[in-house]
Amino acid sequence: MAKVDTSLVAHLPLFAGVTPEALDEILREARSARYPKNSAIFEQGADAQSFFLLLHGHVRAAKTTPTGEQIVVRYVAPGETFGLAMAIGAARYPATAIAVDDSVVLIWPTSAWPRLVERFPSLAANTLQTVGTRLQESHTRILEMSTQQVEQRVAHALLRLAKQSGKKLDQGIEIDFPISRQDIAQMTGTTLHTVSRILSGWESQGLVESGRQRIILRNPHGIVVLAERSADSGAV
């Protein structure tokens, strides 16, 4: 059984207000696992047997319609929890989780959750906070989809990704995991074609540099301007 170093996770929001001894106890219930790039961690509709904490890598949570269309619910960054179906009393995962990079996760059995919460009430409070924040973000996303045009939505999405998982380079900020046009389309409610056109346009204006599953924001501020433009003044 892999031993997890408490110091690596002690500072995470999930464990705020948890004593080192308690943390130790909590971690003893978990096992860790490695998922190679592009492998599925769990599938939408499957029994929610576990919940997860991402240690390394990046995970994409996506939801699929009966007719096969997908949206990206979110990208999970290291330090974040996912697969919290048990927290909402769901027996099955409402989305699919795919490792987009080689990833390492901690895994707790869902069955351990009630006991953990009882022993360490901060866990529930911390999780509530996390889920609440996600709910707000979700509302913001709905607001954007209702009121903004595609270009602004894409701009916002990239800025969020940059904030969450951006790697600072001399020439700008790079999204630190492989992400395709299709992925961005599924985050913003549009098509990969439209995303491609938009990024091409931005590239020719020097706002971004991009390639196969790779995006660098060369001029983040310029993108902020685009994101905030209230749908009037035209461009080139």
Add this chain to the structure above:
Amino acid sequence: MAKVDTSLVAHLPLFAGVTPEALDEILREARSARYPKNSAIFEQGADAQSFFLLLHGHVRAAKTTPTGEQIVVRYVAPGETFGLAMAIGAARYPATAIAVDDSVVLIWPTSAWPRLVERFPSLAANTLQTVGTRLQESHTRILEMSTQQVEQRVAHALLRLAKQSGKKLDQGIEIDFPISRQDIAQMTGTTLHTVSRILSGWESQGLVESGRQRIILRNPHGIVVLAERSADSGAV
């Protein structure tokens, strides 16, 4: 100080697993208030001084953009909590709450939350469940906005309203509070014009009967069919 009858609220999800004595103690921290139709309960951006439980009436939670556009986050039905900003650690309300009918609410000071949660951990667990469910609904809404046409989205929205707050009549199901075309537009990410056209169409097909801030589903099943149609076969 208004005395609240515990028996009226004991069965609510929020209080699952709470003993009658504990419930009594919890309710002692609350006061109740009445809000007349169309009055604001709190405004987006205001200090989150309280959180609420709706006893009677209906409340609309709406979010406004800097440029003044609005979306309806949700309609609150009796028995549901709202204004839970403290649960996510927000100091200000992320949305505005308006009573759409004369409404009665229980009000707790936000400052009481930490103490209540400490004494009654089920409250945190129950709230987590509620917020988690809302998060899922929110994701479903995003999925719909991304993949469905306006008519289907409106169909889904009405069906949800009917389920949550429908009053059964001989001639169908009536949405049990005043709701305008504009409101529905703000729930589905479209314009009141488009909603009006859609409802006119449905009315002439006998699917609904509607008027000023009033909608009756005459043929709920027909609307289910519309909602599930995967964007192909046309109509009149």
Add this chain to the structure above:
DNA sequence: GTCCCGTTTTGCGCTATCGCAAACTGCGAG
């Protein structure tokens, strides 16, 4: 009973974005 205002309906032109199709390209496998 009459007036007024908020809500709803409807027409019409416009355009952002989709959807399909086809060509191109860079990376990884072997």
Add this chain to the structure above:
DNA sequence: CTCGCAGTTTGCGATAGCGCAAAACGGGAC
């Protein structure tokens, strides 16, 4: 080094739904 494919780019026609404008409607106030 070369091949093959997933990912990307781009063109072009089609259209759902928007935005504006104006008229009709209905219910409450007085």
